[in-house]
Amino acid sequence: xxxxxxxxxxxxxxxxxxxxxxxxxxxxxxxxxxxxxxxxxxxxxxxxxxxxxxxxxxxxxxxxxxxxxxxxxxxxxxxxxxxxxxxxxxxxxxxxxxxxxxxxxxxxxxxxxxxx
Numbered sequence: 001x002x003x004x005x006x007x008x009x010x011x012x013x014x015x016x017x018x019x020x021x022x023x024x025x026x027x028x029x030x031x032x033x034x035x036x037x038x039x040x041x042x043x044x045x046x047x048x049x050x051x052x053x054x055x056x057x058x059x060x061x062x063x064x065x066x067x068x069x070x071x072x073x074x075x076x077x078x079x080x081x082x083x084x085x086x087x088x089x090x091x092x093x094x095x096x097x098x099x100x101x102x103x104x105x106x107x108x109x110x111x112x113x114x115x116x
Contacts, residue, residue: 002024002025002026002027002031003025005025005031006022006023006024006025009023010022010023012057013054013057016053016057017039017049017050017053017054019039019040019041019042019046019050020037020038020039020050021038021039021040021071022037022038022075022076023035023036023037023038023075024036024075024076024078024081026078028078029064029065032059032062032063033062033063033064033065034063034064034065034067035054035060035063035065035066035067036067036069036075036078036081037050037051037054037066037067037068037069037075038068038069038070038071038072038073038074038075039068039069039070039071040071041070041071047068050066050068051066051068054066067081067085069081069084069085070084
């Protein structure tokens with residue numbers, strides 16, 4: 001299912017984002033919760049652009065995790081993607097700000113410290 005979706009939507013994604021090299025929808029993410037994307041990086045913060053752009057494209061808004069890697073990573077090899085992710089990531093810099101559970105609920109009456 002994931003391979004068919006990639007073959008169908010990859011040309012559309014490449015029209016909007018020509019820097020995308022390949023996309024994989026692994027079975028570990030049930031083909032829609034996790035997306036691996038490889039790009040030809042040419043400037044800083046380009047992964048954020050791709051990530052937010054993909055989240056704004058139709059059914060991709062239901063994706064919970066988008067992992068963007070360089071073009072030399074085979075996105076269809078889950079163990080290689082996860083190795084690169086864990087070996088090269090500094091979570092404070094690379095995670096989306098405000099994604100912690102307490103920050104997305106402004107109507108929560110508890111004090112900010114008890115929400116975390």
